[in-house]
Amino acid sequence: MWWSNLFKDMSPASFFNFSFLPKYGQLFVQGVEYTLLLAVVSVALAVIPALVLALMRLSKNKFIKGIAGAYIAVFRSTPLLVQLSIIYFGLFGVIQIPRITILGFVDLSRFIPGVVALALNSSAYVAEIFRGGILAVDIGQTEAARSLGLNKFACMRFVVLPQAIKNVLPAIANEIITMVKESSICSMLGMAELMFGAKAAASATYITLAPYTLAALIYFCINYPASKGIEAIERRMRRGDKN
Amino acid sequence: METRTEPIISVRNLVKTYNNGEIHALDDCSIDIAKGEVVAIIGPSGSGKSTMLRSLNLLEEPTSGSIFFNGVNLSDKSVDINLHRQKMGMVFQHFNLFPHMTVKKNITLAPVHLKLKTQAEADAMAEKLLKRIGLPDKADEYPAMLSGGQKQRIAIIRALAMEPDVMLFDEPTSALDPEMVGEVLDVMKELAHEGMTMVVVTHEMGFAREVGDRVVFMDSGKIVEQGTPSEIFDNPQNPRLKDFLAKVL
Numbered sequence: 001m002w003w004s005n006l007f008k009d010m011s012p013a014s015f016f017n018f019s020f021l022p023k024y025g026q027l028f029v030q031g032v033e034y035t036l037l038l039a040v041v042s043v044a045l046a047v048i049p050a051l052v053l054a055l056m057r058l059s060k061n062k063f064i065k066g067i068a069g070a071y072i073a074v075f076r077s078t079p080l081l082v083q084l085s086i087i088y089f090g091l092f093g094v095i096q097i098p099r100i101t102i103l104g105f106v107d108l109s110r111f112i113p114g115v116v117a118l119a120l121n122s123s124a125y126v127a128e129i130f131r132g133g134i135l136a137v138d139i140g141q142t143e144a145a146r147s148l149g150l151n152k153f154a155c156m157r158f159v160v161l162p163q164a165i166k167n168v169l170p171a172i173a174n175e176i177i178t179m180v181k182e183s184s185i186c187s188m189l190g191m192a193e194l195m196f197g198a199k200a201a202a203s204a205t206y207i208t209l210a211p212y213t214l215a216a217l218i219y220f221c222i223n224y225p226a227s228k229g230i231e232a233i234e235r236r237m238r239r240g241d242k243n
Numbered sequence: 244m245e246t247r248t249e250p251i252i253s254v255r256n257l258v259k260t261y262n263n264g265e266i267h268a269l270d271d272c273s274i275d276i277a278k279g280e281v282v283a284i285i286g287p288s289g290s291g292k293s294t295m296l297r298s299l300n301l302l303e304e305p306t307s308g309s310i311f312f313n314g315v316n317l318s319d320k321s322v323d324i325n326l327h328r329q330k331m332g333m334v335f336q337h338f339n340l341f342p343h344m345t346v347k348k349n350i351t352l353a354p355v356h357l358k359l360k361t362q363a364e365a366d367a368m369a370e371k372l373l374k375r376i377g378l379p380d381k382a383d384e385y386p387a388m389l390s391g392g393q394k395q396r397i398a399i400i401r402a403l404a405m406e407p408d409v410m411l412f413d414e415p416t417s418a419l420d421p422e423m424v425g426e427v428l429d430v431m432k433e434l435a436h437e438g439m440t441m442v443v444v445t446h447e448m449g450f451a452r453e454v455g456d457r458v459v460f461m462d463s464g465k466i467v468e469q470g471t472p473s474e475i476f477d478n479p480q481n482p483r484l485k486d487f488l489a490k491v492l
Binding site (some may be wrong): 046128138140143144145146147148149151154159162163166225 | 300303325326328329331332333335338339340342343352356357397401402405416434
């Protein structure tokens with residue numbers, strides 16, 4: 001390409017030696033897709049278990065509350081890489097997933113363990129988001145619903161949760177952003193996401209730095225506008241909130 | 244009130260303590276409320292009057308004592324409280340309308356979900372009730388669009404939509420701007436004249452005197468004195484009641 005000459009005199013350790021692009025650019029394109037897929041699917045899968053965990057933590061039953069508390073404590077107090085390794089080699093050492101490739105580059109035998117690990121991890125954090133959101137709904141709402149004769153479940157479903165979920169949507173969107181970043185750790189187990197693409201390009205071309213510069217740029221260009229967008233939505237929601 | 248019928252609510256030796264018995268919110272309270280009676284509960288803040296009212300439908304769980312409603316002991320753990328709450332309407336100081344639902348949905352949610360009415364029947368009833376309080380055009384608005392007085396009137400008809408046997412009011416005008424107090428009290432007066440059994444915790448002495456069949460004065464978690472409005476307001480006996488009235492009248 002016309003711009004290939006730009007990089008002719010750059011050292012392999014230069015920040016901006018993007019000469020690997022013509023040959024390895026495709027790795028980055030697929031890497032971005034893989035990363036977004038990991039982040040969105042794992043947070044989406046985390047939502048329901050997180051809601052269950054949050055309700056368990058709010059239960060009056062000490063046993064139920066304890067189980068949820070222990071789950072959340074374990075997943076929040078150990079590194080994601082450790083969780084990922086244990087789930088990959090432990091759980092999915094037992095459950096064998098066939099090597100099926102979807103979308104041309106997503107190998108399910110690696111993707112599924114990755115998504116499961118990220119979702120289990122994320123559900124601990126999203127559970128705390130939900131719990132906060134539920135507790136933030138005025139107790140008067142519960143009292144009004146219960147005084148009309150609605151049972152606990154109906155009160156939660158019709159009155160408290162709709163208000164709580166609206167309040168936590170920005171925080172859940174932020175969790176997806178966190179996952180876009182955190183999922184880079186999946187490269188350690190050979191999942192072909194963005195960081196994996198960068199490493200592959202670096203080792204194939206001996207250009208040590210620029211592939212990571214590019215990865216950083218891409219992560220930034222996804223996450224920064226996304227977080228700004230969420231902030232704007234949050235501001236607008238607050239304005240419409242005065243009841 | 245001398246024509247004693249079977250009381251609709253009967254409270255016996257009700258005690259409510261907080262912090263393992265350190266704070267006595269209610270201290271051995273007993274009271275009967277007859278069908279069709281309007282009882283106003285007055286007293287200084289912290290006297291336990293709201294706790295008493297909220298105990299009647301078990302929003303506050305009593306530490307000991309019993310509450311009979313239509314002859315059923317509500318404090319018995321085997322009683323399905325949800326069933327009895329349907330017949331005890333409650334109106335709160337801060338309205339507690341559901342902000343994510345339209346006015347109509349606020350009114351129809353419980354009757355429809357509890358299968359007391361179809362959506363169409365409940366909608367028709369909501370419209371009738373809204374017309375009655377002069378807000379027929381607000382059915383599809385959200386609570387955020389309403390004034391405090393409008394919200395509280397809608398909260399009252401939301402409770403009425405359950406066709407309750409008794410209505411409990413917890414300081415229904417305390418959070419309102421002064422110019423909106425009248426419109427809410429008017430709805431309550433109308434309700435009283437129609438023969439609704441009402442228990443009203445209030446700071447509106449004028450309302451207690453005019454509408455109440457009986458006025459109950461509470462202080463430090465105890466029912467200190469009770470009687471007709473003229474007995475309480477014109478001829479108070481207990482020094483604490485005299486002192487309270489001197490401050491508020």
